[in-house]
Amino acid sequence: MSTAPTTGEGTATRPSRGPLTDLLTGGGRGRRILWLVLGLLFVFSFTRAVSGEEALTSSSTLRAALLLAVPIGLAALGGLYSERAGVVNIGLEGMLILGTWGAGWAGWHWGWGGAIVGGLLLGAVGGLLHAIATVTFGVDHVISGVAINILAAGLARFLSELVYVEGTGGGPTQSPSLRGDPPAISLPVLSSGPDLLGDLENTGWFLLSDLAGVLRGLTGGLGLVTLFALLLIPISYLILWRTAFGLRLRSCGENPAAADSLGVPVYRMKYIAVIISGALAGLGGVFLVFVAGIYREGQTGGRGFIGLAALIFGNWRPGGLAAGAGLFGFADALQLRSRTAVVALLLLVALLLVGVAVHQAARRRWIPAGFAGVVAAAALVGFVTIEELPDGIVFFTPHLTTLLVLSLASQRLRMPRADGLVYRRGEH
Structure with missing residues (x-):
């Protein structure tokens, strides 16, 4: 009879088999990352459908x-x-x-x-x-x-x-x-030649065309x-x-x-x-x-x-810094592509901050939850009332977005303990 290790509730635990295996088999951190990506795609697609900003x-x-x-x-x-x-x-x-x-x-x-x-x-x-x-x-x-x-x-x-x-x-x-x-x-067929992803992107279908646009942008x-x-x-x-x-x-x-x-x-x-x-x-x-x-x-x-x-x-961490660079790059690209799309970005920020507020409230972190909720409400009001932002604010949008996310993420940051310290052998 096998003796598998159990948790306090008596359920067997499985060791992590690595991030790639977990992602493909639906276990551990990989499953959370997959659900997070799908959730972000849904929010982007919903924002695109509501605002009409392709x-x-x-x-x-x-x-x-x-x-x-x-x-x-x-x-x-x-x-x-x-x-x-x-x-x-x-x-x-x-x-x-x-x-x-x-x-x-x-x-x-x-x-x-x-x-x-x-x-x-x-x-x-x-x-x-x-x-x-x-x-x-x-x-x-x-x-x-x-x-x-x-x-x-x-x-x-x-x-x-x-x-x-x-x-x-x-x-x-x-x-x-x-x-x-x-x-x-x-990539042949997908982003060149027949360009199947381009055809799917042009349909405007909810979720599917958005996913095709993302994949085509990343593979062409x-x-x-x-x-x-x-x-x-x-x-x-x-x-x-x-x-x-x-x-x-x-x-x-x-x-x-x-x-x-x-x-x-x-x-x-x-x-x-x-x-x-x-x-x-x-x-x-x-x-x-x-x-x-x-x-x-x-x-x-x-x-x-x-x-x-x-x-x-x-x-x-590598994944986190990639997300930070991608956030700034996306906000900068959006303000270059369309001034009206930057207004739609306010709705996107509002939806994301609502999710942050709910997550923080579930963990009983009331101050970050309240701050995220207030900023989300302000962003939603801005989306409803503003038709077009001034040039100066549009140009500064990537910096504002990055500063906002940094302020909300500051509660969980932990730098390496000896980062910035001068080390001398024998003095520590």
Whole structure:
């Protein structure tokens, strides 16, 4: 007779078999994620049907959202590696800048392949500088990050004036055009050729056309860096939470003294994490260069700082930061696609906040529940009474949406315990 372990109620428990298996078999966290995705799709479809704004779930909006979210997500993913090892990386913006310049210069000489290598290398150099300052010399992490942001902007301008002389096609503020376009991938039959998803999207059917629009936006015309960025989310989860390397890296951000006593090379792990962080931010810069076809001064537009906010919103986890980057990218894409669709976004926010309020009330967290309910009511009133928002508010919509979600999510955030602390062997 078998003796299966039981819970306090006498029911047998099954160990988790991994997130992918749980999702496919309907168990544990995977089932909750599946229901959450389906619930969000229903809310989006309902909002689209009520408001009549097809841009909410159109493939063109989703494709634009992906273009806007990828550099933010890569910067946030870089910050994840660094901060999980205990090093705060305010310098993500500077590493993005270095990545754009490296991609522009190398792409001018050797095409899109060279651009990828150049952006990764210069971003990694920025990470190395941050690691030398914080890990070896014990400089305050925030001061080092701010210094790298300033240094990167000045260095990019200096190098541009030095390299892009008259006759090269570039100048002090931009590089010459890349040699050749990077490849793009579309799934046959679904998003190219017969385009079955496009036909289903055009029907306007509830849920089905919305699902087709989302899938078509995520599977049509994917660039090489975009595809790699999407794959990096689950890969990073597996590396950080399912490997011995990831365990050692995370232990450096939680309790470096204890990790050191167990034989973990803390200094080396921190160096590796921060260099990876810079390389990933540099890859975000490569993406920006691929979209524009050249390097331009000011091309990053503060995306490194937004990536840091997405990392915090995501509670220092890959899936959460992807959701944060996607949220900002979607709100930004929507305001670019349609000013009236931004008003429909108020109804979407109201419905989502009602769900947040109910969830918080069920857990007896009355203050967050009340705050979410009040904001939901205000958003609903705005949807009913406002026909079109002023240009200034429309432009600032992505930032307002991100700040709102961050304020509601702040109750559950927990950063790594040793994040931002200067570690010295023997002093802790």
